[in-house]
Amino acid sequence: MSVSRRITKAVIPAAGLGTRFLPATKAMPKEMLPVVDKPAIQYVVAEAARAGLSDVLMITGRSKRALEDHFDRVPSLEASLEAKGDHKKLSMIQEATALGDIHYIRQRDPRGLGHAVLCAKQHVGDEPFAVLLGDDLIHEQDDLLTSMIQVQEKTGGSVIALMEVDAQHISSYGCADVEVVSGSEYVKVRGLVEKPNVDEAPSNLAVIGRYLLHPRVFDVLEHTAPGRGNEIQLTDALQELATENGEGSGVHAVIFRGRRYDTGDKLSYLEANITLAVENDELGEELKIWLKEFVDRMDA
Numbered sequence: 001m002s003v004s005r006r007i008t009k010a011v012i013p014a015a016g017l018g019t020r021f022l023p024a025t026k027a028m029p030k031e032m033l034p035v036v037d038k039p040a041i042q043y044v045v046a047e048a049a050r051a052g053l054s055d056v057l058m059i060t061g062r063s064k065r066a067l068e069d070h071f072d073r074v075p076s077l078e079a080s081l082e083a084k085g086d087h088k089k090l091s092m093i094q095e096a097t098a099l100g101d102i103h104y105i106r107q108r109d110p111r112g113l114g115h116a117v118l119c120a121k122q123h124v125g126d127e128p129f130a131v132l133l134g135d136d137l138i139h140e141q142d143d144l145l146t147s148m149i150q151v152q153e154k155t156g157g158s159v160i161a162l163m164e165v166d167a168q169h170i171s172s173y174g175c176a177d178v179e180v181v182s183g184s185e186y187v188k189v190r191g192l193v194e195k196p197n198v199d200e201a202p203s204n205l206a207v208i209g210r211y212l213l214h215p216r217v218f219d220v221l222e223h224t225a226p227g228r229g230n231e232i233q234l235t236d237a238l239q240e241l242a243t244e245n246g247e248g249s250g251v252h253a254v255i256f257r258g259r260r261y262d263t264g265d266k267l268s269y270l271e272a273n274i275t276l277a278v279e280n281d282e283l284g285e286e287l288k289i290w291l292k293e294f295v296d297r298m299d300a
């Protein structure tokens with residue numbers, strides 16, 4: 001059953017505890033960790049804006065001020081840069097504010113991603129919406145949301161993004177059991193399981209942090225019991241949507257083959273920084289020379 005309303009709302013959960021990145025995240029949300037020269041979350045909000053998602057709701061938790069402040073104006077800093085005639089830095093700081101209107105709601109207790117999404121119920125209302133995880137960075141050149149939106153317009157229901165991972169790593173992700181839809185580039189999701197043991201995983205297809213959800217997900221989340229890690233898991237709600245019939249049911253998936261970084265994971269965070277810094281107009285050339293020398297020294 002197709003819900004053909006254009007998706008305009010994006011929900012960005014950023015209320016997790018970020019324990020994988022301690023101690024850096026002891027007093028600061030992991031979404032504020034810089035990737036080259038911008039906090040990780042700014043890349044995510046910019047991605048939503050590029051896909052035409054003009055209404056952003058951020059789910060925040062502890063230390064929410066840093067997140068809100070970053071997307072707000074700082075008149076004194078702007079005036080000082082203006083007075084110095086430093087228009088380059090001025091436009092850099094205005095970039096975050098120009099991304100659109102951002103609304104905030106607080107998840108009082110980090111009871112899991114499913115619970116964070118449920119906090120968006122009132123703001124989203126009865127329309128399909130996007131969820132972009134605040135610590136998942138998709139490379140700007142590898143557009144994923146647009147293809148997901150196209151699939152959602154064809155299939156209705158919900159659409160998730162999957163990525164092939166090495167079989168031994170699947171236990172760190174939600175994992176999908178899928179079937180081919182003949183003549184299509186997307187697949188149908190038969191079932192989902194959160195962080196399965198390697199020998200029980202139905203595939204090596206990992207759920208990554210981009211979702212287009214039918215509002216029916218809120219009804220399901222209302223009764224989703226805590227699952228893995230005693231958290232209310234979005235994967236469990238999607239498993240229910242994938243296996244039920246009726247309005248708002250059905251889950252399809254796009255298999256993403258581009259570049260994606262989990263900035264809440266120390267190694268992936270470093271990879272994101274190096275990749276984007278090498279591509280950066282100001283830093284790239286010098287960094288490449290330094291990196292080559294560094295690798296040569298290590299080999300020696």
Ligand code: UTP
Binds near residue numbers: 014018112
């Ligand atoms: P993660 O599982 O990566 O977040 O959730 P976490 O719990 O902060 O991570 P670790 O394992 O302790 O390091 C994915 C996304 O969902 C958000 C997180 O902020 C992240 O963007 N999230 C998670 C919430 O907003 N609320 C929650 O209760 C849990």
